Amino acid sequence: MKIGCPKEIKPQEFRVGMTPNAAQEAVARGHEVIIETGAGLGSGFDNDAYVAAGARIVDTAEEVFATADMIVKVKEPQAVERKMLREGQLLFTYLHLAPDPEQTHDLLASGCTAIAYETVTDSNGGLPLLAPMSEVAGRLAPQVGSWTLQKANGGRGVLVGGVPGVGPAKVVVIGGGVVGTHAAQVAAGMGADVTVLDRSLPRLRYLDDVFGGRFKNQYSTAGATAELIQSADMVIGAVLIPGAAAPKLITREQLSTMKPGAVLVDVAIDQGGCFETSKATTHADPIYEVDGIMHYCVANMPGAVARTSTIALGNATMPFMLALADKGWKQACQDNPHLLAGLNVHAGQLTYYAVGKALGIDVVSPAMVVKA
Ligand SMILES: NC(=O)c1ccc[n+]([C@@H]2O[C@H](COP(=O)([O-])OP(=O)(O)OC[C@H]3O[C@@H](n4cnc5c(N)ncnc54)[C@H](O)[C@@H]3O)[C@@H](O)[C@H]2O)c1
Numbered sequence: 001m002k003i004g005c006p007k008e009i010k011p012q013e014f015r016v017g018m019t020p021n022a023a024q025e026a027v028a029r030g031h032e033v034i035i036e037t038g039a040g041l042g043s044g045f046d047n048d049a050y051v052a053a054g055a056r057i058v059d060t061a062e063e064v065f066a067t068a069d070m071i072v073k074v075k076e077p078q079a080v081e082r083k084m085l086r087e088g089q090l091l092f093t094y095l096h097l098a099p100d101p102e103q104t105h106d107l108l109a110s111g112c113t114a115i116a117y118e119t120v121t122d123s124n125g126g127l128p129l130l131a132p133m134s135e136v137a138g139r140l141a142p143q144v145g146s147w148t149l150q151k152a153n154g155g156r157g158v159l160v161g162g163v164p165g166v167g168p169a170k171v172v173v174i175g176g177g178v179v180g181t182h183a184a185q186v187a188a189g190m191g192a193d194v195t196v197l198d199r200s201l202p203r204l205r206y207l208d209d210v211f212g213g214r215f216k217n218q219y220s221t222a223g224a225t226a227e228l229i230q231s232a233d234m235v236i237g238a239v240l241i242p243g244a245a246a247p248k249l250i251t252r253e254q255l256s257t258m259k260p261g262a263v264l265v266d267v268a269i270d271q272g273g274c275f276e277t278s279k280a281t282t283h284a285d286p287i288y289e290v291d292g293i294m295h296y297c298v299a300n301m302p303g304a305v306a307r308t309s310t311i312a313l314g315n316a317t318m319p320f321m322l323a324l325a326d327k328g329w330k331q332a333c334q335d336n337p338h339l340l341a342g343l344n345v346h347a348g349q350l351t352y353y354a355v356g357k358a359l360g361i362d363v364v365s366p367a368m369v370v371k372a
Contacts, residue, residue: 001325002067002068003068004068014306015074017317035047072092088113091113094129097355099358119352120338129317137179141301142160142187144304145296160190171235171236179267180196233259234265240271267301270299329343346364346366
């Protein structure tokens with residue numbers, strides 16, 4: 001198969017869909033890999049790294065789209081890219097179609113087959129191609145929170161780990177899923193006094209079993225949150241209610257009960273945020289203050305560490321990418337129901353129910369499509 005990887009063109013996107021290592025694995029299996037010049041630079045991979053892996057470099061995205069049987073990307077195709085997709089071509093990337101009718105109609109009109117990273121599943125009920133980005137955002141949260149806590153950035157001037165004779169910062173993590181667990185691990189590793197709140201008892205049991213000695217956990221109620229934030233130096237918002245906007249768990253009124261200069265890091269901002277005073281910010285201008293409390297609300301946190309994020313995403317997508325290349329999308333989806341769960345669009349038909357429901361478009365069963 002000819003596998004093409006264009007340079008990402010969405011503003012502030014520095015990741016790339018294929019690492020040189022992934023390219024090398026594909027080439028070793030007899031596939032041809034075509035990379036747009038400079039596609040990997042934002043993640044620290046130059047053209048030579050891809051050439052050494054056996055890939056071919058081309059000058060333009062047009063050449064990649066015109067030549068490749070499968071396009072591997074990171075972000076949803078932008079309007080100019082969607083015009084280059086063609087019937088029978090396979091697209092493997094993040095799509096997030098439900099809130100995006102324009103993109104959905106363009107993909108349907110193109111006749112391509114599109115498999116969305118975010119809807120591929122695993123046998124534990126997880127989303128294996130979203131998890132790496134939650135891991136990155138979670139581990140980054142205490143890092144950006146501790147920077148925000150510094151005096152020059154508007155924070156309380158508290159060192160997260162403390163020093164001998166001075167206690168550590170108190171960190172409260174609301175939501176103990178993928179983001180929250182990784183955030184708590186790093187905050188505890190920095191020496192903070194960490195408490196994780198979650199509403200799922202099985203999750204709390206898991207956290208207690210695995211991390212019992214390293215951080216505390218508590219059942220999440222409005223009362224428990226109200227009490228804990230009063231003494232917190234940093235609160236990390238990491239809740240998710242699948243398919244719904246994030247619940248607002250700290251109100252504006254409650255900010256006055258917190259210590260001046262305390263920091264809120266709202267990782268759930270991509271779902272609307274879990275603090276009433278959260279509004280999405282960018283890496284260029286990540287923090288702001290409301291009623292004396294610092295807020296960090298960057299909606300694409302993994303972009304700050306593009307190289308780590310690219311490699312983590314590549315590790316997760318590579319087995320699926322190789323299966324698609326080796327077998328073709330139809331056989332690969334027949335063999336793996338979790339990959340089939342990623343099928344969103346095929347030959348002008350929508351194949352993902354939640355997207356159809358959100359956009360009022362008829363849906364064809366993906367199981368029927370792969371059998372046809
Ligand atoms: N800003 C970014 O760059 C970025 C990057 C990755 C993920 N995210 C977002 O981070 C959020 C968390 O993602 P995740 O992968 O950890 O999800 P997850 O499903 O693994 O975990 C969410 C957890 O929240 C818990 N929860 C739900 N309601 C709660 C409540 N009221 N109180 C306490 N806990 C509650 C759930 O029980 C679950 O354990 C999502 O909104 C995700 O989109 C943001």
